[in-house]
Amino acid sequence: MRSIQDLSRPMSAGTTNLRPFRSIGVLVCVLALASCRKEPGSWTASEEHPWASGGSQTVFDAGTGAFSHGFPQMSATASTLHGIGDIQFEQTFVSAPAPVNPGLGPVFNSVSCTSCHVGDGRGKPPAAGEQPISMLFRLSVPGQDVFGGPLPAPGFGGQLQPRAIFGVQPEADVSIAWTEEEVILPDGGTAHLRTPQIAFTNAYTAFPGDMLWSPRVAPPVFGLGLLEAIAGADIRSNADEQDANADGISGKVNEVWDIAQQRTAIGRFGWKAEQPTLLQQCAAAYNEDMGVTNPLFILESTHGQPQYDGLNDDVELTDSVLHAVAFYVRTLAVPARRNTGDPQVVRGEELFSAAKCDRCHIPEHRTAVNVAFPPVSNQRIFPYTDLLLHDMGDALSDNRPSYRAEGAEWRTPPLWGIGLTQVVNGHQNFLHDGRARSLLEAVLWHGGEAEASAQAVRMMTASERQALLAFLGSL
Numbered sequence: 001m002r003s004i005q006d007l008s009r010p011m012s013a014g015t016t017n018l019r020p021f022r023s024i025g026v027l028v029c030v031l032a033l034a035s036c037r038k039e040p041g042s043w044t045a046s047e048e049h050p051w052a053s054g055g056s057q058t059v060f061d062a063g064t065g066a067f068s069h070g071f072p073q074m075s076a077t078a079s080t081l082h083g084i085g086d087i088q089f090e091q092t093f094v095s096a097p098a099p100v101n102p103g104l105g106p107v108f109n110s111v112s113c114t115s116c117h118v119g120d121g122r123g124k125p126p127a128a129g130e131q132p133i134s135m136l137f138r139l140s141v142p143g144q145d146v147f148g149g150p151l152p153a154p155g156f157g158g159q160l161q162p163r164a165i166f167g168v169q170p171e172a173d174v175s176i177a178w179t180e181e182e183v184i185l186p187d188g189g190t191a192h193l194r195t196p197q198i199a200f201t202n203a204y205t206a207f208p209g210d211m212l213w214s215p216r217v218a219p220p221v222f223g224l225g226l227l228e229a230i231a232g233a234d235i236r237s238n239a240d241e242q243d244a245n246a247d248g249i250s251g252k253v254n255e256v257w258d259i260a261q262q263r264t265a266i267g268r269f270g271w272k273a274e275q276p277t278l279l280q281q282c283a284a285a286y287n288e289d290m291g292v293t294n295p296l297f298i299l300e301s302t303h304g305q306p307q308y309d310g311l312n313d314d315v316e317l318t319d320s321v322l323h324a325v326a327f328y329v330r331t332l333a334v335p336a337r338r339n340t341g342d343p344q345v346v347r348g349e350e351l352f353s354a355a356k357c358d359r360c361h362i363p364e365h366r367t368a369v370n371v372a373f374p375p376v377s378n379q380r381i382f383p384y385t386d387l388l389l390h391d392m393g394d395a396l397s398d399n400r401p402s403y404r405a406e407g408a409e410w411r412t413p414p415l416w417g418i419g420l421t422q423v424v425n426g427h428q429n430f431l432h433d434g435r436a437r438s439l440l441e442a443v444l445w446h447g448g449e450a451e452a453s454a455q456a457v458r459m460m461t462a463s464e465r466q467a468l469l470a471f472l473g474s475l
């Protein structure tokens with residue numbers, strides 16, 4: 001693989017206001033030191049290219065493996081650990097006792113990380129008549145636990161596991177039916193938006209009458225180490241909970257419980273930013289999605305429920321495997337943008353900004369200086385997210401609060417790499433429940449704080465919409 005240092009790719013005309021840095025970079029630095037922001041450390045030429053979505057951890061692969069590359073810039077030791085985590089990410093777990101990867105279940109969603117995060121990319125809702133594989137349902141009942149998190153549903157806990165090991169009952173089956181409505185755009189174009197109707201059947205015991213649930217498809221897992229490396233203060237600086245600047249957008253930080261640190265921390269990961277760190281996100285996945293206990297979650301997800309086996313045995317995953325897997329996702333590189341010089345893409349980027357998409361999908365961040373882990377330190381990245389929660393309107397609400405996130409609030413998902421979804425995952429199902437079947441449908445679902453943005457897209461001419469989509473496709 002080529003690293004970006006080897007490349008001097010042409011910048012697209014007018015893609016950003018940084019263009020002068022390339023052509024007359026040195027001169028600009030001399031004339032306007034302030035705008036060069038040389039501290040801390042200095043920028044390399046390659047860093048100044050907005051197609052380098054992951055800074056120096058950008059890779060050049062627009063094929064099926066686009067999301068699966070390790071950081072191109074890390075030590076040999078780090079690469080080795082990444083490789084160990086890679087293997088673990090693909091391991092299939094089986095029920096205990098077994099010589100290899102025991103501990104699956106008693107109830108579970110899937111047998112390996114990669115079965116949901118296929119190609120390190122995203123999952124999708126099940127086809128008609130099928131059970132979900134790469135989609136899961138969080139459960140709770142109204143109220144909050146001692147940390148402000150959701151209250152587990154009696155008998156079912158915090159997540160529905162529709163599969164179980166031999167001799168144990170799956171918690172329930174899931175059925176999803178879709179209703180579809182036609183949307184007619186002002187220029188005469190049409191789109192079809194489908195809404196899921198979710199039902200749980202064959203429950204192993206009665207559901208609590210007031211149960212709340214939240215559908216989630218597996219999001220892509222690349223680039224996350226760079227998002228983890230954004231300073232908390234930077235995330236907070238974009239929050240505007242009371243909408244003080246009156247632009248209709250009021251991002252808010254989720255504050256969640258960090259188990260390892262035993263304190264409240266900024267939530268960054270998952271569709272509602274409910275996990276503070278990649279370590280905890282991965283540990284929770286082992287525990288809830290696969291039924292594998294580990295050093296952060298020592299109790300089976302069935303603890304306290306009728307199907308709990310009552311054994312207080314050793315945890316089923318070692319600390320070193322857990323850390324290797326977390327390191328693996330922390331060090332997955334970001335694919336470079338494509339076609340940044342295409343005039344349609346350039347026009348689309350202007351429209352993205354004009355429609356105020358960039359207020360939430362904030363294009364650019366600089367990661368904090370991190371002496372302990374230089375590969376993520378001081379990187380100029382283009383993730384297109386603020387990692388904040390936004391009210392997206394009733395139509396997208398799951399009506400299930402979690403920590404500070406209300407039912408209609410979701411974390412702005414990063415858009416980097418989104419144009420490669422079809423190539424990597426063979427589908428274009430977007431949004432938290434995968435209801436959108438194209439980038440346009442995803443945008444048309446935007447409501448709440450993003451209603452004005454969606455309206456701007458509806459009002460666009462067909463060629464403007466094509467340009468916006470071409471831009472999204474270039475990410």
Ligand SMILES: [Ca+2]
Nearest residue numbers: 103104105291
């Ligand atoms: Ca287990």
Ligand SMILES: [Ca+2]
Nearest residue numbers: 156157159161
């Ligand atoms: Ca459960």
Ligand SMILES: [Ca+2]
Nearest residue numbers: 240243247249
């Ligand atoms: Ca605002």
